Amino acid sequence: MSEPTAAPKKRIFSAIQPTGVFTLGNYIGAIRNWHKLQDDFDSIYCIADLHAITVLQEPAELRKNTMRAFALMLACGIDPKRSITFVQSQNPHHAELSWVLSCSTMFGELSRMTQFKDKSARHADNINAGLFTYPVLMAADILAYNADLVPIGADQKQHLELARNIAQRFNQRYGETFTVPDGYFPEQGARLMSLQDPTKKMSKSDENANACVYILDDKDTILRKFKRAVTDSDTEVCYKEGKDGINNLMTIYGAVTGKTMDEITAEFAGQGYGPFKEAVGEAVADHLAPVQAEYARLIADKAYLTQCMTEGAGQAFRITRKALQKVYRRVGFIDRL
Numbered sequence: 001m002s003e004p005t006a007a008p009k010k011r012i013f014s015a016i017q018p019t020g021v022f023t024l025g026n027y028i029g030a031i032r033n034w035h036k037l038q039d040d041f042d043s044i045y046c047i048a049d050l051h052a053i054t055v056l057q058e059p060a061e062l063r064k065n066t067m068r069a070f071a072l073m074l075a076c077g078i079d080p081k082r083s084i085t086f087v088q089s090q091n092p093h094h095a096e097l098s099w100v101l102s103c104s105t106m107f108g109e110l111s112r113m114t115q116f117k118d119k120s121a122r123h124a125d126n127i128n129a130g131l132f133t134y135p136v137l138m139a140a141d142i143l144a145y146n147a148d149l150v151p152i153g154a155d156q157k158q159h160l161e162l163a164r165n166i167a168q169r170f171n172q173r174y175g176e177t178f179t180v181p182d183g184y185f186p187e188q189g190a191r192l193m194s195l196q197d198p199t200k201k202m203s204k205s206d207e208n209a210n211a212c213v214y215i216l217d218d219k220d221t222i223l224r225k226f227k228r229a230v231t232d233s234d235t236e237v238c239y240k241e242g243k244d245g246i247n248n249l250m251t252i253y254g255a256v257t258g259k260t261m262d263e264i265t266a267e268f269a270g271q272g273y274g275p276f277k278e279a280v281g282e283a284v285a286d287h288l289a290p291v292q293a294e295y296a297r298l299i300a301d302k303a304y305l306t307q308c309m310t311e312g313a314g315q316a317f318r319i320t321r322k323a324l325q326k327v328y329r330r331v332g333f334i335d336r337l
């Protein structure tokens, strides 16, 4: 009797830009879920260097940051043997598909993207066309692999919605071609806020280093950043509207300890903010210590990292080649030899 064949796994795709050391926001909002899901899905994770150049990058620095970001991704538990891991520019199909999809994307849709509005305000001297079409490239990343699920933070929800619209529009115009992907968000920590201005998202490119915890910050730095985190004039550790700073710290503490908001409130009842901030710092530092040790090991082994990238890019290329062939036929291009 033949063994029953298991249903094929659904596919995940996600990416992160090599624009600096990852923050606790990137880690809790996205990468921790990549790790959690990597065995239950056919997982593909990439370092989005094509996206990174929408903001001015110093070439030598970008090359270093890409290598570091790749090592960080592995240090966070993404295993090149269990997931496909690669660098976006090493698979040319992303850029190729992006062009085709840009012809199924409306100018008006792109104009409504809040990230475009934010980034063009922050980089007023470099509002380039790539910054505007950034979400089309992100749609190409996802659709080229026919991903079912995309684990991301809440700030990328609007881009994912656009990718879904592009897929649906293309499918309607040319016939069923792309899987329409769903987003996957963490229960706690889909949007960590700046420690210095808790109404603003924690972002790697924040010019104030105290605003975010980088996952390679040492313990003293982490403790200091939490100690200085902006809170309010109240003293009670509880999750309430208007207590943005405390809500953010409670979210972080909950995300790294697994405790609920009620448990956290009970734990710090009557203690004030000082001991709470210290406990958050300790818990985060303990949580990040193994990632930091693994990163130190990996970054010293460039040959291994390069080998993983090259193999990953080859695996990725073989998947997207088929998808691209189908797209080119659908839109009416003559087959390439």
Ligand code: ATP
Pocket (backbone or CB within 6 Å): 015, 016, 017, 018, 019, 023, 025, 026, 027, 028, 029, 030, 151, 152, 153, 154, 155, 156, 189, 190, 191, 192, 193, 201, 202, 203, 204, 205, 206
């Ligand atoms: P940049 O500051 O260069 O724009 P970023 O910190 O916003 O970078 P990205 O590379 O754009 O980081 O994002 C990688 C992943 O991390 C995405 O899935 C994004 O949604 C998630 N993410 C980014 N910031 C946060 C945050 N503050 N809270 C939760 N998730 C986040």
Ligand code: LTN
Pocket (backbone or CB within 6 Å): 013, 014, 015, 016, 017, 048, 051, 137, 138, 141, 142, 150, 151, 152, 156, 159
């Ligand atoms: N735009 C994303 C990074 C990114 C991405 C993707 C995420 C590029 N391509 C595809 C999910 C799927 C960001 O985090 N700023």
